[in-house]
Amino acid sequence: MDLRYPVGEFQYDGPNTPAQRQALIDQIAEAPAKLRQAIDGLSAEQLETPYRPDGWTVRQVVHHIADSHMNAVSRFKWALTEDNPKIKPYDEALWANLADGKNAPANVSIALIDALHTRWVLLLRSLKDVDFDRAYNHPENGLMSLDKGLADYAWHGRHHIAHITALKERMNWK
Numbered sequence: 695m696d697l698r699y700p701v702g703e704f705q706y707d708g709p710n711t712p713a714q715r716q717a718l719i720d721q722i723a724e725a726p727a728k729l730r731q732a733i734d735g736l737s738a739e740q741l742e743t744p745y746r747p748d749g750w751t752v753r754q755v756v757h758h759i760a761d762s763h764m765n766a767v768s769r770f771k772w773a774l775t776e777d778n779p780k781i782k783p784y785d786e787a788l789w790a791n792l793a794d795g796k797n798a799p800a801n802v803s804i805a806l807i808d809a810l811h812t813r814w815v816l817l818l819r820s821l822k823d824v825d826f827d828r829a830y831n832h833p834e835n836g837l838m839s840l841d842k843g844l845a846d847y848a849w850h851g852r853h854h855i856a857h858i859t860a861l862k863e864r865m866n867w868k
Contacts, residue, residue, distance in 0.1 A: 697746035700856035704849045709841045712823060718848040723815045725851035726808045729759065732858040733800055740867060741800055745857040750790055752861065755854050757795040758786060760803035760810070766847045767814050773830040773840055774821075780831045818844070 710718065733741070733756060741753040750758065765784065772779040789795055826841040838846075861867075 699853070700860045701852050704846055706842050706845050708845060710845060715826065715844065718844050719815060719818045721848040722811060722818065722851060725855065726804065726811050728855050729756065729807060730804050732855050736867070743861065745861045752858055753800050754790045754795050755857055756800040757798060757803045758790050759851065759854050760806045761789050762786070762850060763807060763810055763847065766843065767810060769830050770817065770840060770843065773828045774825065778829050778831050778837060780833065783832060783834055
């Protein structure tokens with residue numbers, strides 16, 4: 695197994711059907727509980743374990759999900775309120791190595807992800823099918839429809855939670 699992509703690399707075969715869209719929204723809704731379950735009972739030492747050689751620690755992965763999904767919600771809102779807005783990317787690795795990403799208790803980001811996903815899912819479930827055609831312009835990745843963004847961020851949550859659960863399995867952590 696490629697430790698970088700425990701659920702496989704992101705693939706988008708869109709546009710999504712309404713049923714696929716609802717399943718993706720459900721994955722975003724379920725992500726906070728799955729993340730909480732993934733880190734439940736881990737010791738401070740285990741939270742400092744990289745999920746792969748030269749990878750982030752479990753703690754950094756948790757904080758990265760919060761950082762990434764905060765950006766995602768902003769991107770979705772910009773796309774819903776502006777025409778193809780140009781968004782600002784960020785350097786994930788630099789953010790992960792800031793003091794909060796390296797040292798803050800993981801539960802701080804779990805609480806943030808809980809609240810953020812509650813609002814995000816409320817927004818997503820309010821959208822009409824045509825709203826998912828709206829897009830934002832990513833300077834590195836080009837025009838990104840909300841339909842593709844939805845698939846990407848649902849995958850993103852599964853991807854990073856699997857980093858943690860695969861590590862626990864390899865290390866035989868209970």
